[in-house]
Amino acid sequence: MASRKASQPNRETGDKYSVLLPTYNERENLPLIVWLLVKYFGESGYDYEIIVIDDGSPDGTLEVAEQLQKIYGGDRILLRPRAKKLGLGTAYIHGMKHATGNFIIIMDADLSHHPKFIPQFIQKQKEGDYDLVSGTRYQGSGGVYGWDLRRKLISRGANFLTQVLLRPGASDLTGSFRLYKKKVLESLVEQCVSKGYVFQMEMIVRARQLNYTIGEVPISFVDRVYGESKLGGNEIVSFVKGLLTLFATT
Numbered sequence: 001m002a003s004r005k006a007s008q009p010n011r012e013t014g015d016k017y018s019v020l021l022p023t024y025n026e027r028e029n030l031p032l033i034v035w036l037l038v039k040y041f042g043e044s045g046y047d048y049e050i051i052v053i054d055d056g057s058p059d060g061t062l063e064v065a066e067q068l069q070k071i072y073g074g075d076r077i078l079l080r081p082r083a084k085k086l087g088l089g090t091a092y093i094h095g096m097k098h099a100t101g102n103f104i105i106i107m108d109a110d111l112s113h114h115p116k117f118i119p120q121f122i123q124k125q126k127e128g129d130y131d132l133v134s135g136t137r138y139q140g141s142g143g144v145y146g147w148d149l150r151r152k153l154i155s156r157g158a159n160f161l162t163q164v165l166l167r168p169g170a171s172d173l174t175g176s177f178r179l180y181k182k183k184v185l186e187s188l189v190e191q192c193v194s195k196g197y198v199f200q201m202e203m204i205v206r207a208r209q210l211n212y213t214i215g216e217v218p219i220s221f222v223d224r225v226y227g228e229s230k231l232g233g234n235e236i237v238s239f240v241k242g243l244l245t246l247f248a249t250t
Contacts, residue, residue, distance in 0.1 A: 016047040017122070018101035018182070021109045022091040023052060027059045029110050034068050034077065036115040044119045051078045051095045052109075055085040087195050088176075096186060104180045113177040117219050121179040124215045131184045131212035134170055134204065135177035135219035142172070146223030162201060169208050170216060173201040177219060184212055194245075 019037060023030060034050060041048040052065045062081050069077040080098050082091075096104060105121070107113040113135065121133045136142050138159060144152060155174065162173045180188075187210065194202040207214060 016101035017103045017105055018099035019050045019105045020095040021052050023054045023061050023109045025057045025059045026109045027061045027064050030064050033109050040115045040118055053091045053095045054081040056083050089199050093189055102182050104182050104185045107177045112222055120217045124217050128215055130215035131181050133179040133215040135175055136172035136216045137221050139171045140218035142218035144221045170204050170214050173204050176200045
């Protein structure tokens with residue numbers, strides 16, 4: 001495994017990046033995503049911490065996280081578990097309370113978001129002093145891999161409807177791989193009322209309302225390696241309801 005004590009490039013910026021990893025039944029994926037995060041932060045030389053917010057996973061995800069903390073150290077891996085599933089938005093709020101970085105990175109723990117893009121996110125943010133940087137599957141070299149036609153049509157259709165109805169000023173609203181200035185994320189979370197998949201969409205819409213600047217980095221999204229997708233009929237119905245609510249209120 002990559003060592004956290006390996007020699008690092010000198011990055012005297014004073015910035016620190018807190019990675020929030022909400023987890024539920026990610027026992028197989030968590031060691032890999034943490035190893036990749038340690039690898040790419042180590043190579044780039046940026047200061048970081050990884051905050052694991054496990055929502056009472058019955059598969060032993062928390063126990064795996066505890067072992068990872070022993071390997072990489074409590075200064076790099078912070079465990080902030082909760083007793084049960086309480087929603088993505090509250091997971092971010094919970095994680096931010098314990099974050100010591102001035103930037104927050106949110107991403108999925110299921111390996112669909114590759115940490116190799118994080119240095120590009122950081123570079124993009126610095127180029128324009130953006131308030132947030134979002135990974136996009138729908139611009140430049142971005143793309144989706146491992147999805148069947150149904151999933152691709154749902155994602156494309158959802159993004160198209162959102163673009164038409166909300167005019168958000170960003171190309172990928174339903175993605176969840178982003179870098180925020182910590183104060184900006186705190187402000188947006190306070191404004192957002194949605195849950196589930198609509199939450200990420202509302203974050204971008206609220207950012208536009210509050211005149212926050214948004215940068216984008218093309219990413220390759222890869223379907224989860226282990227475990228089952230959490231997208232089902234209920235999530236699709238909730239998305240449509242949330243979209244109409246945002247259209248009526250923003």
